[in-house]
Amino acid sequence: MNTEEDIKTKVLIPWLKSLGFAEDELKFEDSFSLHLGRHTYKVDTNEQIRTAQPRSDILVTRNGNNLFIIEAKTDEKNLTDEDRDQAVSYARLVHPMAPLAIVTNGRDFRIYKSGDKQEIEKEKSKILGYKIDSGVEDLYKEAFEYFIGYSQDNVAAFCNSQIIEGMKTLLGSKEKPDRRFIPELYVSLKRLKGHIKDFLNDDKPVFTIIGESGSGKTCAMCGLAMELTEDYPVLFYRATNLTEGIVKSIANDFNWGFSAQYNEIALFKRINLLFKDKRILIFIDGLDEWTLPNKVEVLGDFASKIKDKNFKLITSCKSGQWDNLLMISGIPTSFSEEIFLIADSKTKGYLIEPFDDEEFYALIKKYRAFYEFEGTFESDVLKACKRLPFLLRVFFEVAQGNKYPHLTFSIKEFYDKYYDTILAKVPDNRDVAQNTIKSIARILFENNSDTIDMDTLRKVLKLNVNERIMPSLFEVNILEETQDGLESNIGFYFKKFRDYIISFGIKKWDKLSLDEFEIAQAALDLKDIQLDAINFFYPFASNEKKRLIDGLVRTNAEAYLDLYVKILDEHFPNLRHCFSPQTNGKIGFIGGFDVRNKRIMVYGFRPISEADETIELVPCEGFFRNSSGDTLFMLGAKDVHYRGSSKGFNDVNVQKEVLESEIHEQLKKIIDSGLLNEAQNYYLALEKVLGIVVSMQRHLHGINDRLKLSQYLPISIEKIEYGLRYEKASHYFKDQLVNDRIAKGIIKPTWQGSTKSYSFSQTRDDHELIHKQASESALAKIDYKTNDVDLRKVEKALNEALSTIKKRKDAIDEVILPDEDALPTGSSRFMHDLYKEETLVSFVHRLYTLFLEEYKTLIEINFPILKTYFILYSKMPVHFFCDRRFWVL
Incomplete structure (x- = not known):
């Protein structure tokens, strides 16, 4: 058994300290004030306390205010209403009155409002959201706040809310589809997660995701941060919001969120101690957008301070700006020394990789669902979007807004939206950016070259020695610079965008008259960039202008x-x-x-x-x-x-x-291929249906002997259609089961290019479940689509044949081939060995009669103009004879 003193020293004091209270804010039973009538008395001896009877174990204060009384009981005693009344009376007696009273036995604790003895919910969310309605409203509220101190749970809860705050300008949804990160469109990158796992076990304190504009860095940062909150406390910041640097900005957030006020160093030490067995992750997105003048020094200083601590810094940066953070005047920065190195990588930081086939398949699936688009893609579009996911968003938004059935590079609205979207990323003067883009495109077209050297370009643009082509045009991937020895060449990153600018912004071929366009296209040198430009324009041209080209x-x-x-x-x-x-x-x-x-x-x-x-x-x-x-x-x-x-x-x-x-x-x-129109050929349709029934539905119809089919007739057409629905539903539910197990990681698919394969064997339970689901769906006449090519062919053939039969009957009640005769046991080398002579005579007569009828119908339906060119048809009517003398039986 633990005494009240044990509970106080072993449980309460450590707990209060974990909430951020200092020892001088805790007044024990030998020193507190009572308010009796008009007077305030200082009670400071055990004898006085015992004599006056009000006795409290701990009075918790802050800034001269009494916050709450804590009454400790032995751990063998259950908490009672009497304990409540005693604690509340103590809280009311101290001066100023403590708004809350707490009773605990070390195993359980209860919180009461001193004013009306009402018990308070103990959950943090309830405490924070509790509505105060008494006359001491402010005191109650302040007392509640101090329960949210620096514990692991509270800091983790704070981090979860901070992430949402940090991402609020990035976080999108169906209602906010223009935001950068939409959780419904996020697909986790397996390789990135693998590198992060290695990083968290490494001594280096910094991990950086680098990549070109539109490559998905911000989405990767947001998605990764949300995933890691399940196991780690995570903070998320946009670099542009860190106006006071990293340390002070983070400290400010914590001091606003918690009652205990710490300076920057004390705060980080406090959190580091609190999570001594767990990493604390700090995400900073967009280092390239950070305008802090000394950001390189700030990053380096922070990285060195958190080294060997539990903090880990995860950042992102455009690849074009990355070197500026690693080197200054040819000397490595202190920040560069703290960056985690990817195995076999030639650069510091993680250069974000394109989605692999499995990830890209999942991404397209999510985009289809979000934008409600089921159309097809031009393969070049898919390749470009795989490299730059930003393009995927533009394409789907255009498709959704204009109801396009396909996504191709021949959609003008795509380029219009792409132009507006990418220009919005340019922080400089928009008009200057547009003029620069057009000027460079014009120079490239006139020189009929994909690139032009910087010296020539500067001369044509009449730039001064100190003037630069807008750096932001390179950062957002409108322009790109390549080196050829000492020569620097400038071109467009996205060639089709260049051709769009030439066609509609410079040459304005869409605005020219037919005569003007004829002259313009006749003057083209059909190679290189001029050929690319006219190829680009061709799908958008009017028929009259197309005819001038083709x-x-x-x-x-x-x-x-x-x-x-x-x-x-x-x-x-x-x-x-x-x-x-x-x-x-x-x-x-x-x-x-x-x-x-x-x-x-x-x-x-x-x-x-x-x-x-x-x-x-x-x-x-x-x-x-x-x-x-x-x-x-x-x-x-x-x-x-x-x-x-x-x-x-x-x-x-x-x-x-x-x-x-x-x-x-x-x-x-x-x-x-047997694809002639047989819509009027009843017996050809009957033959086809019987073949499908015997091969695919024999169990459904109880067919055990295919050579004696008549005993299983009649078979209703409705039941045959049920069998087809059942087969399609079986495929559907099997696929659903497989996809569910892939999602749960039970089945591990392998990818070869864009083809997914897996190994799956149905258990008895699987078979019974699929059978039950398929049976119920087929009975309900739910007609699932199937992706099985062979089953689609069967479905088409069966539906066509049944459509023909339905014109006469609603059931299959006759066969083409007669049932085998019961003959003495013996070897049967040939089909006719199964029949008596009389049966064969009857069968042959019927077979040839049906053949001539079906043949005549088939020719007349399929070849109404050419029918007389068929020899047999041209000689009709014809007769046939069977001479039994020449039969060998």
């Missing part, structure tokens, strides 16, 4: 498309949907156009709406240049090809090419 090839493409569509409409009206691009609607021509050589390189057809252009040409040089092939498919091409006989559509024999290279080749593939 000329004869567009005319020939129009003739090619017209003849192709005419043949399909006149000769294959019921088979049209089987020809490229597999549509009964409007058809357009699409091709990759080599602007320099005026040739169509690859081409095909695509389904289009009434609003779409019938001829869509995508600039390219060869099939794979700028991923043109990928773009053609994204824009609707079902297949594309190139034939030398088309001669780039400059001197093409349209009739010969369409008939031989399109119609004849496609028709052969359609027939060989």
Whole structure:
């Protein structure tokens, strides 16, 4: 058993000190004042206390104010209302009155308001948020505040709120989509987290994330800080807000948040002692934006002070400004000596890396959900966004605002928004920045070169010796500087942005009349930057201006498309949907156009709406240049090809090419693949359905013997459709189970490029769960989409066949192949060994009768104009005969 004195010395005093109270603020039972009537008495002897009876264990004060009384009881005694009354009476008697009274036995403690004996919630949040409504409101509030002292829990709670405050201008949401960091779009970087783990176990006190503008540094800093709050106390600051330096700014925050006031050194020592077994992480984002004149010295001094302490500093900086923090006049700074070194890295700090395939896949998935966009991407767009995630945000915002079905580099609104967004990052004069950008783009275009040397540029721009091209244009990745020996060359970081400036800001091709544009494009030297610029402008040009660029090839493409569509409409009206691009609607021509050589390189057809252009040409040089092939498919091409006989559509024999290279080749593939229109062929549909039922749904229908199918009939079409829904739902719920286990880390996927693979074996419980979910979904007629290519093919074939059967019946009640006969046991080398002669005679007669009926229907539906060219059809009606004398049984 612990006595009251034990509780006081072993529990209460250490606890009060942890809250930040000094010993001279704690008055023990031999010295405090009582207010009796109009007089205040000093009680300072044990005898007086015992005689007057009011006896308190500890009176806690601050700045001359009595804050609360603490009454200690032995740890074997449960706390009672009598204990409450005694403690409250003591609190009321001291002068000035202590607003709170606390009773504790070391195991439990209770807090009461002295005015009305009301018990206070002990949770910190309740104490802080408690509404004071008595006449001693200010005293109560002040007393409450002193319970939030320097304990690990309280400092951790303070850090959690400070992070939100520190990020408040960065933190975004659906309501604030313009902010830099949106938690819903954050994907953790595995390699960065691995390096941070190593850093936290290392002696070096500083870790810095470096990277170019738009590479995701701030998002990485914010996301990492939030993740690490689960295990560490974390503080987060934007460097621009550290107007008084690091140490003083942090100390000010703590002194405003806690009642105990410490100077900077004492505060850091206090927190370091408090977390002697844990790291305290301080994030400072954007060192390059920090305007503090002596920031390099401040960083170096702070890093050296926290070395060998529990503090760790994590910072970020643009790569273009990083060297300025590491070296001054060729001498390494003290800050540079404290930076954690990444293994095998050639530079100090961590150069932020592009997302790996798994991370980028997860990022795209989050962006799709946040912006509610399900369209496709041009592969060049994905590559650029993977390198600069900033572009991804711009693309998705444009797509969301304009309802674009695809994301390509041929969206003018993207460049408009990109221009505005990136100029907003330039801290200097916006007009000067725009003029500089245009001037450099004009010089590059006139010189037809991607870059120009600095000396020439300075001369053309008429810069004085001491004048510099705006540094901020390099920092935000509008311009880039490359070294070639002693020569410095200037160009644009994002080449398509350069071409946008040239096309719409300098040459203003969109504003020129047709005559002016014809003269302008005829004067181009179609190579290098001038070729890039006209290639860029081509998709945005009007049809009249496009025709000035592509000329004869567009005319020939129009003739090619017209003849192709005419043949399909006149000769294959019921088979049209089987020809490229597999549509009964409007058809357009699409091709990759080599602007320099005026040739169509690859081409095909695509389904289009009434609003779409019938001829869509995508600039390219060869099939794979700028991923043109990928773009053609994204824009609707079902297949594309190139034939030398088309001669780039400059001197093409349209009739010969369409008939031989399109119609004849496609028709052969359609027939060989069994894709003729069988919508009116009942028995072909029946044969197809029976094949699918036996191969995929035999367990559902209880089929044990495929050679005796009639005994399982009839099978309702509704049940077959249920079986298809069940199969699709099974795939869906299996995928859902796998994704859930991947998310929980139970299944470890591997990535090969952009392809994800994993190993998964269903347990009995897994199988039963999926079966239950799929059965319920199929019964509810929930039709899940499937990503399984083979199942999609089965679904298409089955739905088409069932649609034909439904015209006559609602169930499968007959077979094509008769049931096998019960014959004496023996070897069966051939199918006919399973049947009696009478069965075979009947079957052959029925088979050929059905064949002729189905053949006639098939030819008339698919080849209404060409049907007389089929020999058998041209001789109909025909008869067949079976001569049993020649049967070998």
